[in-house]
Amino acid sequence: MIAQLRGVDASGAGLSDRISRQLESAIAVGLLNDGDKLPPENVLAEQLGVSSITLRQSLAEMRLKGLVETRRGRGGGSFISGKALATPEQLLSEFRRRSPEDLRDLGDLAATVAAGVGRRAALRADEQDLRRSRELARRFARASTAEELRRTDSRFHISLGVAAQSRRLTNATIQVHSELAPLMWIAGASVTSIKTASDEHDAILDAIERRDEEAADRLSAAHFExxxxTLLDFFLELATTTPEEA
Incomplete structure (x- = not known):
């Protein structure tokens, strides 16, 4: 699914920095994970729509950040580093730096994007799209760790963007989830009800499958609302505790 990153915007950034941001988004939403080997440079450059020189510059930037490591010899190449994902402590610190207004704004954006995705997926999704999304919904329901929840939840919603057959909506979904998902699943099941989220995923898919645009729009927006x-409740909970108590 790395090819879905092609065209993800990083406004104001140079080309190599923009590609770095795209790959960092892929890490944040679980399209790329700790230990994953990146495709050969020529293949990855083609997938992202840039030259090999630009890609090398981007990978060099990511190595400096500790997000990518290079291994030499047989089986070598560029790999996602174990340092790529923030620790729970770092995420809690990030959460504390947010404001309620910022979290609400992020939720509003997520709901708006998801509503558009749901409506268009109801119009355009084919059987293969639905099978893929159903399987990802099942993986989410079986997830047991915050990392698995983050990864499977993001992949599920990105799959709906693919089903909507809109590259821009898919890119917007990736951007939103690269920021939202790490916060949403920072405390795993204590942040939100896995069962509730799973049931909502199924309801969205049911609406898409029966081609009910209004329901797909409404249910998708309600899911993120x-x-x-939940994010705001967790923020308020953190605000009443010390970092040591969290």
């Missing part, structure tokens, strides 16, 4: 409220 609820998650936005």
């Amino acid at each position: 609820r998650e936005s409220e």
